[in-house]
Structure formats: C-alpha cells, structure tokens
Amino acid sequence: MELLKGIGLFFLHPLFYILLLFSFLIGYKRVQRERRNFNTRVYDVVDNLIVPLFPGLLAGLIVSIFVIGLGIVIPIGVFVLYAFVYVAILLAGQARWLSPAYTGGLTLLIALVLPEWVTGVTIIDRWIIEINHVQLGGLALFISLMLIIEGMLILKNGNKQTSPKLLHSKRGKIVGAHEAERMWILPIFFLLPAGPIFSTDFWPILNLDVSQFWVMAVPFAIGFQQVIRSTLPVHAIINNGKRVLLVGIVVLGFSILSLYLPIFIPIVAIVAILGRETVAFLLKLREEKDTNIYTQRENGLVILGVIPHSPASKMAVKVGEVVTKVNGVRVSSSQQFYEALQLKSAFCKLEIIDGNGEIRFAQTALYDGEHHQVGLLFVREETHFEEQVI
Incomplete structure (x- = not known):
C-alpha cells in the first residue's frame, strides 16, 4: 500500500504535467510541419506520448534500482532546484536541451555556487539550507547514470518514427531530411533523509539500520533531437547514441572520483555539458559536410x-x-x-x-x-x- 501510495503521488507532481504538455506540443508542431510540407500528417500527435512511454518507464525503473541500491540520498531542496532548471530549459522549446548533461549539469553548478541567504520564507530557507549542506557527489553520480541511460534510449528508441521534412538548402534548392524529436519521461524513486524538514504523512518511510528515509517518486525527462540528411536515420541516430553513451561513461568516472575528492564535482558538470555539446556539434558538422541523399534526381x-x-x-x-x-x-x-x-x-x-x-x-x-x-x-x-x- 505504501508503494502504491508513492506511485500515485508521482502523478500529483506538477512537473509531470508540464512535461506531458511539452511532449504534446512537440507532437503538435511536428504534425503542423508535416501538413505544410506534404499536405498530410505522417504520425499522430499522441505518438509523441505513446512511442517513448514504455522505454521511459523501463529506464526509470533501472535508474531507481541503481539510485536506491547505491544509497544515493538527495533532499527535496535539490529536487526543487532541479525542477526550476527544467522549467527554464523548457521555455527554450527544444527537446535536445533536456539532456541530463544540461539539466543535471546546470543544477549541479547552481548548487555549488548558491549562497546561503535568508529569504524570510520558511520553506524556501529550508530548501536553501539543504542545497548548501547536501553531499553533491551523490548528485554527480546520478547525472552520470542519467547520461548513460540517455545513450541507451537513443540507441534503442531514438530511431522510431522519425519525421520526414523539407528544407531549403543554402543554394535555394529543396532537399529532404528526417528529424527525430522525442522526450522520455522517467519516474525515478529516491531516498530522502527523514527529519523535521520533511515531516509529512504523505510518503512511505523506510526504516534502515543507519537512519530513516522516505521514498519519493520524482518525474525526470530526457530530451532528444536530431536532423539527418546525409544517411538513413537509423544509422545516424545509433551513432549519436554510442557517442552519448561514451560521454556518460567518462562522466561516470569523474563522478566516482568526486565521491572521494570534492574538487571533481564541478568537473563532472563541465565535462557533461561540454561532452554532450561536442557530440551535437560533430554530428551537425558531419551532416553539413556530407552529401544530402534526399534530393531530386534525374533517374528515380x-x-x-x-x-x-x-x-x-x-x-x-x-x-x-x-x-x-x-x-x-x-x-x-x-x-x-x-x-x-x-x-x-x-x-x-x-x-x-x-x-x-x-x-x-x-x-x-x-x-x-x-x-x-x-x-x-x-x-x-x-x-x-x-x-x-x-
């Protein structure tokens, strides 16, 4: 019953519905573009919700097992900060910025430099205290796990139902391309330290030997966007997934070091952001360099x-x-x-x-x-x- 209560409360989290709305908007914009280009839609709007649904749930379960198994404890104040970062990135309107490298990296950097000031609002002051006193090595480890999961999701699910589109080349010619734009919503269970700051009757309590914890399910999102012109979508997206997976493994190495040497904590955030941006830049550079295969031909x-x-x-x-x-x-x-x-x-x-x-x-x-x-x-x-x- 406590587990069911925890799962049910996941659906009361406002970020969950914000993410659902954003996923719907991605699908709506895609359908509008397909109708402009081809006078017909290729996939339904709801496909943007259905296609990533099961992979997102499975990925959330896998991350939850690692988070609880490794004993990663993150207080509510950090989750609130994470949520604000999500909302700020969502305003940009592009799914690719929802990579854990950007959302997690920015959250980690803000947590490192956030001053411990008093606002006069009790709950906000408690969150600030929690952010300033949390062991950020656990958050760094979580970010690396999410990056690895992002790579796996791109490899296994990123090439499903890519959308054809038309573009104007720099020479004014019409060429074709395929766009993959998707967002996976992951329900992830976390251990939260029990105490007066988290005093509530809403969450189940785990009585462990060392301390007392609550289990809380939190919605996270992983966004993905890629335009392919020079090859088949499946080949380009798999290549992208492998590179993101490599970045995640490198970040994992630094996050493990950060558990023992806090000086590596900012390095985790910087390597994650720069590594993910480098992958996107190299893929874009290759697309611009290689010949577009979706063009008009004389024969066929x-x-x-x-x-x-x-x-x-x-x-x-x-x-x-x-x-x-x-x-x-x-x-x-x-x-x-x-x-x-x-x-x-x-x-x-x-x-x-x-x-x-x-x-x-x-x-x-x-x-x-x-x-x-x-x-x-x-x-x-x-x-x-x-x-x-x-």
Whole structure:
C-alpha cells in the first residue's frame, strides 16, 4: 500500500504535467510541419506520448534500482532546484536541451555556487539550507547514470518514427531530411533523509539500520533531437547514441572520483555539458559536410517518407530506397509518379533500387480513398513553402 501510495503521488507532481504538455506540443508542431510540407500528417500527435512511454518507464525503473541500491540520498531542496532548471530549459522549446548533461549539469553548478541567504520564507530557507549542506557527489553520480541511460534510449528508441521534412538548402534548392524529436519521461524513486524538514504523512518511510528515509517518486525527462540528411536515420541516430553513451561513461568516472575528492564535482558538470555539446556539434558538422541523399534526381525518386498503414507500408517500401519505375513507366518527379499510377488505378507495381543498389519489385492492389501516392512521400518540386534554411 505504501508503494502504491508513492506511485500515485508521482502523478500529483506538477512537473509531470508540464512535461506531458511539452511532449504534446512537440507532437503538435511536428504534425503542423508535416501538413505544410506534404499536405498530410505522417504520425499522430499522441505518438509523441505513446512511442517513448514504455522505454521511459523501463529506464526509470533501472535508474531507481541503481539510485536506491547505491544509497544515493538527495533532499527535496535539490529536487526543487532541479525542477526550476527544467522549467527554464523548457521555455527554450527544444527537446535536445533536456539532456541530463544540461539539466543535471546546470543544477549541479547552481548548487555549488548558491549562497546561503535568508529569504524570510520558511520553506524556501529550508530548501536553501539543504542545497548548501547536501553531499553533491551523490548528485554527480546520478547525472552520470542519467547520461548513460540517455545513450541507451537513443540507441534503442531514438530511431522510431522519425519525421520526414523539407528544407531549403543554402543554394535555394529543396532537399529532404528526417528529424527525430522525442522526450522520455522517467519516474525515478529516491531516498530522502527523514527529519523535521520533511515531516509529512504523505510518503512511505523506510526504516534502515543507519537512519530513516522516505521514498519519493520524482518525474525526470530526457530530451532528444536530431536532423539527418546525409544517411538513413537509423544509422545516424545509433551513432549519436554510442557517442552519448561514451560521454556518460567518462562522466561516470569523474563522478566516482568526486565521491572521494570534492574538487571533481564541478568537473563532472563541465565535462557533461561540454561532452554532450561536442557530440551535437560533430554530428551537425558531419551532416553539413556530407552529401544530402534526399534530393531530386534525374533517374528515380528517393523515398523520403512512408505513411503508416498505407499501400507502400504494406509493400515494405523503405526510406532511402529509389523508385525508378511505376507500372512500367520511368519516373523522376512526383507528378510523373502520380500520372503513372493512373494507368492502372486498381493496381500498383514499383521498380525499386534498394539500399544495396539492387533492383527489386513491389506490388499491391489499390482501393478508393487511399493516399494518392500510395503513401510515399518525396521531395517536392514546388518552391513555395516556409521552412528553415540549412
């Protein structure tokens, strides 16, 4: 019953609903962009909540086991500071800033320099005292664990349902890209030291040999955002996840040292922030350097997106493949693709060059009311749409 009470109170935390709203807004903005680019949505708004749901719950459980198993104790004052950092970063409107490197690193740096002043408000003064007297080595260790979990989430879940988009290149041409933007919400259980500051009847109490603790479930979020133009989304995102995982392992090493040598505590925050920013910079630099594969060609149409549950999805057509013929007719534009489909309104046969450069055929029956391009999305020939320049 105490465990159920703790889980139930998790849903009363205001940050949980702020994060849910932000995740919904990410999905809403994505759908609006997809409609501007392709006159149709690719995925529902709620997919931004559903796709990361189970991975986030599982990741929260794993982190909770390590936090409680390692005996990491963090007072409520630090959680309040963490929440304020989250809200400030959310105002930027970009999921990538919700990486533990930024949220955790900034919280750790603020906790290090926060002066011990008196505001006259009892509860705030208690939080400030807690922040100034907490052992920050435990927080540093928690940040490193979260960074490692971020890398794992990107590796396993980051490439699910990436969204196709259109961009204007610096030369004014329309090119395609894929964007992965996601936020995982993690419910994490913490041990909090019992005492008059935390006197309440709302949280269960663990009676341990050394002291008395409460268990509190706290919502945390891990954000992720990446735009891919030069390769398939899955390859680029896996590469990103491996690099973030490496940063997390390096930060873990410094956080272990900080448990014995407090001088390493600020180093943990700095290495986390700079390491995560370096990963993002190197990936962006590579995308700008390499050739965009989602462009208009003279021979064939590069598949930029596949709408779920469409005829193309049933034919197992994949992003990055090239359609060279439709019903025996060579195509090099979406208009030609549409016209070739009309030759056989009840049937579609595609000649495709797959990722290995080999030719294969895909065919299916067509029915009324289905997408006019059998669910395939290509780079548009039109030049009038509002989008960012790369």
